Amino acid sequence: MTSELLGQALVEEATKKSGLIWVRGDGAPAARAVWHVWHxxxxxxxxDGPGEQPLPGLADGGRxxxxxxxxxxxxxxxTWTAAVTELTAGSAEWDATVAExxxxxxxxxxxxxxxxRWARECRVLRLTPTGDTAPLPDGDLAASPLPSPATTRRPIPAALPRLLLRRRGRK
Structure with a gap:
């Protein structure tokens, strides 16, 4: 029981303090960084409206x-699991959420x-924690960079430090 409460507290406090979260809906190939409000x-x-952030894979009733x-x-x-609910424009819950x-x-x-404009053209979604949290991965999740013609920086020319020091001396 206490581990569940600690998990809920971690989810709430971490999410409240973070200005950016990554969300991956059912069927979305990858997580997407989104701004949010904890309410x-x-x-x-x-x-999902003009000039607003895209929310692919997030559907009402999904996860x-x-x-x-x-x-x-x-x-x-x-990392936690959420139930997705789309709020109806004009409802009391929608008004309170939009104010936040x-x-x-x-x-x-x-x-x-x-x-x-939000009422006409956008979606307001509510992601409610289900209580499930994923364990942190053991290794790093960094992906290897894709092949590219770009190169890394070459070593600085040997004369550059002397040129920079000479400029400082003139002032």
């Missing part, structure tokens, strides 16, 4: 995998009129 015990997302990073070093803290999202939305092109 009333769940992650709330806005997207999602949410990965939260640490604010200090940016490393993975916890509105405070976090940066650089909106239409200012105060954005909530009307």
């Amino acid at each position: 009333d015990g769940a992650v709330c997302l806005l997207g 999602a995998e949410v990965t939260v990073r640490g604010k200090d070093k940016g490393g993975r803290l916890v 999202l509105k405070g976090k939305r940066l650089n909106a092109p239409d200012g105060e009129a954005m909530t009307g």
